[in-house]
Amino acid sequence: MSLVKISGLRKQYGAHQVLKGIDLTVGEGEVTAVIGRSGSGKSTLLRTINGLESFGAGSLEVDGVHVAVGQTDLRQLRLKVGMVFQQFNLYPHMTAGKNVMLAPTVVKKIGKREAEEIARDMLARVGLADKFDAYPEQLSGGQQQRVAIARALAMSPKILLCDEITSALDPELVNEVLGVVRKLAEDGMTLIMVTHEMRFAREVGDQLLFMHEGRIHERGSPSHLFAAPGTPELANFIGSVG
Amino acid sequence: MTDFSTWDIVRNLLMAARWTVLLSVFALVCGGVVGVAVLLMRSSRRRSLRTVAICYIEVFQGTPLLMQLFLLFFGLSLTGVEVSPWTAAGAALTLFTSAYLAEIWRGCVDAIPRGQWEASSSLGLSYVEQMRYVILPQALRIAIAPTVGFSVQVVKATAVTSIIGFVELSKAGAMISNATFAPFTVYGLVGLMYFCMCYPLSLYAKKLERTMNVSR
Numbered sequence: 001m002s003l004v005k006i007s008g009l010r011k012q013y014g015a016h017q018v019l020k021g022i023d024l025t026v027g028e029g030e031v032t033a034v035i036g037r038s039g040s041g042k043s044t045l046l047r048t049i050n051g052l053e054s055f056g057a058g059s060l061e062v063d064g065v066h067v068a069v070g071q072t073d074l075r076q077l078r079l080k081v082g083m084v085f086q087q088f089n090l091y092p093h094m095t096a097g098k099n100v101m102l103a104p105t106v107v108k109k110i111g112k113r114e115a116e117e118i119a120r121d122m123l124a125r126v127g128l129a130d131k132f133d134a135y136p137e138q139l140s141g142g143q144q145q146r147v148a149i150a151r152a153l154a155m156s157p158k159i160l161l162c163d164e165i166t167s168a169l170d171p172e173l174v175n176e177v178l179g180v181v182r183k184l185a186e187d188g189m190t191l192i193m194v195t196h197e198m199r200f201a202r203e204v205g206d207q208l209l210f211m212h213e214g215r216i217h218e219r220g221s222p223s224h225l226f227a228a229p230g231t232p233e234l235a236n237f238i239g240s241v242g
Numbered sequence: 243m244t245d246f247s248t249w250d251i252v253r254n255l256l257m258a259a260r261w262t263v264l265l266s267v268f269a270l271v272c273g274g275v276v277g278v279a280v281l282l283m284r285s286s287r288r289r290s291l292r293t294v295a296i297c298y299i300e301v302f303q304g305t306p307l308l309m310q311l312f313l314l315f316f317g318l319s320l321t322g323v324e325v326s327p328w329t330a331a332g333a334a335l336t337l338f339t340s341a342y343l344a345e346i347w348r349g350c351v352d353a354i355p356r357g358q359w360e361a362s363s364s365l366g367l368s369y370v371e372q373m374r375y376v377i378l379p380q381a382l383r384i385a386i387a388p389t390v391g392f393s394v395q396v397v398k399a400t401a402v403t404s405i406i407g408f409v410e411l412s413k414a415g416a417m418i419s420n421a422t423f424a425p426f427t428v429y430g431l432v433g434l435m436y437f438c439m440c441y442p443l444s445l446y447a448k449k450l451e452r453t454m455n456v457s458r
Binding site for chain 2: 050051052075078079081082083085087088089090091092093102103106107148151152155
């Protein structure tokens with residue numbers, strides 16, 4: 001059953017078209033990796049899926065929640081979709097535990113005690129059970145990003161969007177974050193991730209999208225596309241990133 | 243003609259200085275409350291609210307406090323509404339203070355990285371919830387130092403209310419100086435008293451600026 005249905009999605013800033021008609025379906029439990037050069041529209045596509053960016057034409061549906069062009073009430077969509085950002089974006093004035101607890105208590109009106117239980121569970125899931133009371137500034141980048149993942153998971157989203165979540169990390173911290181994502185994928189979480197980690201995309205991805213100039217230029221199974229790119233653009237891209 | 247001792251002068255000035263303090267505190271508290279409302283409108287997503295807030299801020303920042311005071315005090319009494327000097331002074335200073343505080347605080351809200359808005363949006367928080375739990379608590383830390391700094395301006399601005407006959411420190415100074423024919427002594431003392439109110443605030447603002455920058 002497909003969880004995400006996108007068709008004919010377009011977006012432009014003034015005269016500049018960022019998304020030129022995107023069609024995409026993502027099935028439940030599927031891991032979709034999105035690659036492409038910067039400016040190809042991959043981040044914009046991701047941000048559109050949870051309503052951080054509006055779109056000009058087309059349709060977007062996530063787990064039965066339909067979003068119309070120009071719609072501003074996006075709470076229902078956002079309850080379905082979690083997002084993890086490149087810059088972590090943890091709330092610096094709250095402990096890791098409070099970061100995770102905020103949305104469940106405020107948005108879902110879950111009681112404090114229950115929310116704390118959820119937060120402890122989620123932090124344990126990302127391997128940070130002992131960091132409940134630590135402030136973001138006391139954590140390494142990798143730990144902060146794992147808290148951010150726990151924070152998104154605490155809202156039990158149907159799908160998790162990862163926007164270049166290892167790009168701001170020191171190389172030695174990348175693997176601890178990828179390890180968490182890999183475990184999520186194994187647990188059956190539906191994921192769409194924009195990534196520069198080609199090897200990871202190949203290992204974990206069920207579906208690979210190569211974006212080029214606002215379109216999905218190529219799509220298919222990662223092993224197939226990496227081995228035999230169908231267009232010179234993808235071959236070029238794979239060559240340039242090694 | 244009675245003789246005034248220096249102590250008489252100081253004592254009377256100190257009595258009047260209480261009103262300066264009271265008026266300053268009143269203006270800061272009420273201006274702060276109104277300022278938050280204007281700030282929320284100013285950074286709201288609705289354009290009409292933003293326009294109203296911008297006009298409000300521009301009008302009260304772009305005209306002299308003295309004119310605002312005259313309009314409130316004399317203007318309203320022309321329309322038949324009797325306004326006491328205390329009411330006019332309190333109202334004018336509240337308007338003046340709120341316009342500046344709203345703008346100072348907006349700068350602090352704008353200083354919060356966009357990622358904080360995006361992260362809380364993506365978790366489903368509404369605008370008011372984002373402000374309350376994520377943005378304002380962080381903006382507050384940045385805002386304390388400039389707000390305390392601005393309170394110095396408010397203390398000095400209260401002097402303007404002497405024009406409409408409100409007896410605070412400056413007005414008392416003028417009255418005492420007329421009676422004693424010792425303007426240099428009197429205004430020297432008046433100035434000293436303003437300085438004693440403002441300088442500690444300035445020092446405090448400087449200290450806050452240092453400590454707030456290093457802490458979370």
